[in-house]
Amino acid sequence: MRRESYRDRAVVVRTHDFGEADRIIVLLTREHGLVRGVAKGVRRSKSRFGSRLQHFVDLDVQLYPGRNLETVTGADTVAYYGSGIIDDYERYTAACAALETAERLAVADADREPWLYDHVTETLARMQTTEHPTLVLDAFLLQAMAHAGWAPSLFDCAQCGASGPHHAFHPAVGGAACTQCRPSGSAEVPEEALHLMWLLSKSHWPAALEIARAGGGRHLADTAHRLTRAHLQWHLEQKVTSLTVMDQS
Template sequence: MSLYRDEGVVLRTQKLGEADRIITILTKRTGKVRGVAKGVRRTTSKFGARLEPFTHVDLQLHTGRTLDVITQAETLRPYGEALAADYPKYTAGSAMLETADRLTLGEKEPALRQFLLLVGGLRTLVEGEHEARLVLDAYFLRSLAVAGWAPALESCARCSATSVRAFAIVAGGVVCAACRPAGAAVPAPETIALMIALLRGDWPAADASESRHRAECSGLVAAYLQWHLEHGIRSLRHVERV
């Protein structure tokens, strides 16, 4: 078996046998990896707490036939400790982890930009300078952009006209009156401006937005994300109750 080292964020875990766990990690260089942490559920385990969701870890692994084996784990940043004490931040972070998992379908396919976005999003959540749902929506929009699904926000997604009237998920973003399909949403201009600010990282503009425009933005972004993933994000049900 070959030995390799990487850093990553733990996305999820699942029990294996009586004492082991399968750890799914989005790594910096290798991409998404599923590794077995042997004996990690025993109280005597040396690195059990280091392989919990949200933890940014430095890892050493052996390549296995189906699953790699985690032989060492050192905590770089324990984001979970700070997020667990704040419900809005925790649920937003959970939605980030689930989205990162969904957007990186193939194992061991390098996804450096998705990794950097996830680490940046978790760090911003922990710092607490911006509302948790704004941070989550910014993460969603940027992750979609990296995946090649950025919504059109400044000109019609179908004809490139600059006079836009609605937001149509199936069309890929904002649309003009002539291209507007049936059932398209008609958000406030301020809501579209907020989406643009979040995608660009214009935090002064995003932080100055009104709550009604934030709520409308969140609904559109969540619907757009889940339509492209062809699967619901379960964690969002808890975020929306906040």
């Protein structure tokens, strides 16, 4: 039975060239989860919508179902987030890390509800003007992990529930750990770094930015990012390449 074409809102999370003029587009859609499609002829200069099928664009796409890949038959720009991102290396790498992580989480969660798409577009919009792109990325990662059921414990001990604050963190136990439960290899962290992570996970931006801008704030932000990244990659059981590139810069 032939299935009808459909429309959805989407952001491009990955692309690669296919054949002489086509391109494979991986889309995070609002209503259909992660969709892999082929955009035929978009690498030709006369393509009607090829320039729109890129990162940092909120799209209204039309897709025709296929056996292995959907066919992208139309794409209209709803919002363009590239301004302020593509010309700033730190924002660009952080935004790319958010998109790659969204793809990994969409695969792991196999979820078709709109939360992840909405969260990605909100993050890209914030990334355009922020002075702290790593904080914006970490907020995205922490909230996305919470939605997936992987939120780190940031106050009470993740193992025994002992009331915090604590000064050790390990993804294997689920986050913060007391002195009795901390496993070998736990990171020794200041409680202020865990507090910053908690603020980011709840989108308490004024308080989070106040910590980041205060004396010692850079160290706390770097520590929060390191712990957030470690927790994410422990649960994904694979590296997020964009995070590695970002942290090497």
